[in-house]
Amino acid sequence: xxxxxxxxxxxxxxxxxxxxxxxxxxxxxxxxxxxxxxxxxxxxxxxxxxxxxxxxxxxxxxxxxxxxxxxxxxxxxxxxxxxxxxxxxxxxxxxxxxxxxxxxxxxxxxxxxxxxxxxxxxxxxxxxxxxxxxxxxxxxxxxxxxxxxxxxxxxxxxxxxxxxxxxxxxxxxxxxxxxxxxxxxxxxxxxxxxxxxxxxxxxxxxxxxxxxxxxxxxxxxxxxxxxxxxxxxxxxxxxxxxxxxxxxxxxxxxxxxxxxxxxxxxxxxxxxxxxxxxxxxxxxxxxxxxxxxxxxxxxxxxxxxxxxxxxxxxxxxxxxxxxxxxxxxxxxxxxxxxxxxxxxxxxxxxxxxxxxxxxxxxxxxxxxxxxxxxxxxxxxxxxxxxxxxxxxxxxxxxxxxxxxxxxxxxxxxxxxxxxxxxxxxxxxxxxxxxxxxxxxxxxxxxxxxxxxxxxxxxxxxxxxxxxxxxxxxxxxxxxxxxxxxxxxxxxxxxxxxxxxxxxxxxxxxxxxxxxxxxxxxxxxxxxxxxxxxxxxxxxxxxxxxxxxxxxxxxxxxxxxxxxxxxxxxxxxxxxxxxxxxxxxxxxxxxxxxxxxxxxxxxxxxxxxxxxxxxxxxxxxxxxx
Numbered sequence: 001x002x003x004x005x006x007x008x009x010x011x012x013x014x015x016x017x018x019x020x021x022x023x024x025x026x027x028x029x030x031x032x033x034x035x036x037x038x039x040x041x042x043x044x045x046x047x048x049x050x051x052x053x054x055x056x057x058x059x060x061x062x063x064x065x066x067x068x069x070x071x072x073x074x075x076x077x078x079x080x081x082x083x084x085x086x087x088x089x090x091x092x093x094x095x096x097x098x099x100x101x102x103x104x105x106x107x108x109x110x111x112x113x114x115x116x117x118x119x120x121x122x123x124x125x126x127x128x129x130x131x132x133x134x135x136x137x138x139x140x141x142x143x144x145x146x147x148x149x150x151x152x153x154x155x156x157x158x159x160x161x162x163x164x165x166x167x168x169x170x171x172x173x174x175x176x177x178x179x180x181x182x183x184x185x186x187x188x189x190x191x192x193x194x195x196x197x198x199x200x201x202x203x204x205x206x207x208x209x210x211x212x213x214x215x216x217x218x219x220x221x222x223x224x225x226x227x228x229x230x231x232x233x234x235x236x237x238x239x240x241x242x243x244x245x246x247x248x249x250x251x252x253x254x255x256x257x258x259x260x261x262x263x264x265x266x267x268x269x270x271x272x273x274x275x276x277x278x279x280x281x282x283x284x285x286x287x288x289x290x291x292x293x294x295x296x297x298x299x300x301x302x303x304x305x306x307x308x309x310x311x312x313x314x315x316x317x318x319x320x321x322x323x324x325x326x327x328x329x330x331x332x333x334x335x336x337x338x339x340x341x342x343x344x345x346x347x348x349x350x351x352x353x354x355x356x357x358x359x360x361x362x363x364x365x366x367x368x369x370x371x372x373x374x375x376x377x378x379x380x381x382x383x384x385x386x387x388x389x390x391x392x393x394x395x396x397x398x399x400x401x402x403x404x405x406x407x408x409x410x411x412x413x414x415x416x417x418x419x420x421x422x423x424x425x426x427x428x429x430x431x432x433x434x435x436x437x438x439x440x441x442x443x444x445x446x447x448x449x450x451x452x453x454x455x456x457x458x459x460x461x462x463x464x465x466x467x468x469x470x471x472x473x474x475x476x477x478x479x480x481x482x483x484x485x486x487x488x489x490x491x492x493x494x495x496x497x498x499x500x501x502x503x504x505x506x507x508x509x510x511x512x513x514x515x516x517x518x519x520x521x522x523x524x525x526x527x528x529x530x531x532x533x534x535x536x537x538x539x540x541x542x543x544x545x546x547x548x549x550x551x552x553x554x555x556x557x558x559x560x561x562x563x564x565x566x567x568x569x570x571x572x573x574x575x576x577x578x579x580x581x582x583x584x585x586x587x588x589x590x591x592x593x594x595x596x597x598x599x600x601x602x603x604x605x606x607x608x609x610x611x612x613x614x615x616x617x618x619x620x621x622x623x624x
Contacts, residue, residue: 010030037059071135149341327341392404415427418595427442454528481563490545
């Protein structure tokens with residue numbers, strides 16, 4: 001480490017991302033990740049883009065330091081370079097860009113290009129502290145992603161693929177990571193973006209851009225790839241070497257007005273679907289088609305990365321790296337020996353990456369890679385935790401009825417029995433996850449063997465579309481007995497098929513069903529987590545990083561013979577994942593969950609007093 005090797009002061013570095021979407025903050029100390037969290041978890045505004053004051057306050061509290069103790073504050077982006085790209089786009093797409101100029105140019109001209117001044121003002125407004133200007137520095141967007149993908153990984157060297165919407169100019173980039181250094185090899189620039197193509201179809205299908213893409217991925221297996229050739233012949237030119245180019249005649253996202261235009265709509269014979277209207281076979285086929293095209297691009301780029309770098313290891317980040325189906329296809333192609341994906345692959349992870357990049361690459365500090373550990377992310381459990389006294393004080397304040405079970409063995413025995421009886425359990429434990437996935441610390445859990453659990457969770461707990469799949473949390477040592485997967489997937493970022501011997505054969509009548517008719521047909525011994533194409537988005541649970549969750553699933557296996565439970569994020573549709581005991585209790589009381597566990601406290605719905613907060617969550621949260 002720096003302090004030990006060079007006699008320098010051991011450094012506290014704060015990384016921040018904000019102003020676009022999914023703001024976050026990360027604190028590292030001497031290269032170790034101390035804390036990381038998204039601002040949305042504190043403000044309760046999904047994908048909050050504002051200055052991450054709440055996340056920074058949490059990081060300082062977790063580190064037991066003051067803002068004055070921070071040695072360097074690193075911003076994840078280069079606003080001046082981004083402004084240069086925006087100005088170039090104005091000219092390139094003039095006169096279509098005129099309305100965009102009037103809408104966004106004043107924001108950039110008077111505010112965002114003076115990013116240091118804006119950050120200094122934000123720090124003063126939030127902390128009443130005058131930060132010295134020379135304490136602030138920044139890097140570039142894709143470099144932040146690359147650093148977040150490589151430096152926490154378990155690899156000494158790797159190829160690094162960054163795929164997202166757009167950073168400054170880059171939309172896709174290939175890097176090499178070696179030791180404590182990053183080197184960019186090549187990039188594809190705006191407006192040619194696989195992330196923005198996927199988002200354009202997300203918009204066209206009536207889902208919200210930057211949050212609805214995972215719905216398109218979940219909808220895809222219900223459809224047929226009828227529009228793959230239409231997409232490839234008109235919207236995107238895919239080259240064998242992995243590069244691609246969009247035909248911008250069909251898109252308006254460069255001018256900021258909308259994602260798709262009239263020519264796009266004419267091509268497919270439809271206007272964009274209105275949000276919350278019925279989904280038909282067209283939407284399912286379109287989702288399948290864009291998913292197939294995206295997978296082709298991802299695989300081509302992975303092959304290109306292998307050919308260009310010769311590395312055995314691949315690291316992934318950027319919003320497209322959250323496409324776990326595509327990740328699974330790359331794994332299946334056996335292009336690289338090992339793959340590691342940053343769990344906070346989107347912009348939130350940029351706060352981590354920029355801090356690590358400054359420490360390792362800019363300062364030249366060495367990386368200590370422990371081959372016995374999966375990575376340095378600590379299971380991605382980097383958010384706030386709450387003491388028993390804090391939990392008790394809150395529960396008492398709302399007159400909640402609870403039982404304290406301090407014996408961990410007894411607690412998991414009780415909860416595993418509830419799961420085996422098809423009860424839905426809110427599971428809040430220890431430190432909150434960093435990134436968009438709930439990984440057994442802020443999760444809603446259930447019995448994967450249940451034929452009705454998916455419907456119950458979607459319609460009565462999450463209040464979301466019935467087609468949305470759920471993920472299995474499986475004991476890491478048992479994953480290959482149930483799924484066609486030989487690798488770890490601790491961050492729920494790989495999709496793999498259920499083992500054939502665990503599947504249920506379809507009848508001739510069932511095979512002829514179309515679209516959403518296929519939803520309620522049990523397809524395996526674990527129907528609640530088996531998608532209609534026999535796939536599952538897998539989380540492998542490791543006792544080293546999540547001992548209690550591993551112990552709970554192990555106890556469930558003792559009672560049922562099944563080492564798998566359903567895991568979905570602890571929230572309702574449109575709400576950020578819960579953070580505090582108050583968030584968890586409120587979500588529990590507003591839904592039809594049966595049991596709530598907050599660390600050592602267990603609560604049963606039938607014992608709770610009438611909940612005074614009668615405000616409907618749909619009025620509070622914007623649907624995603």
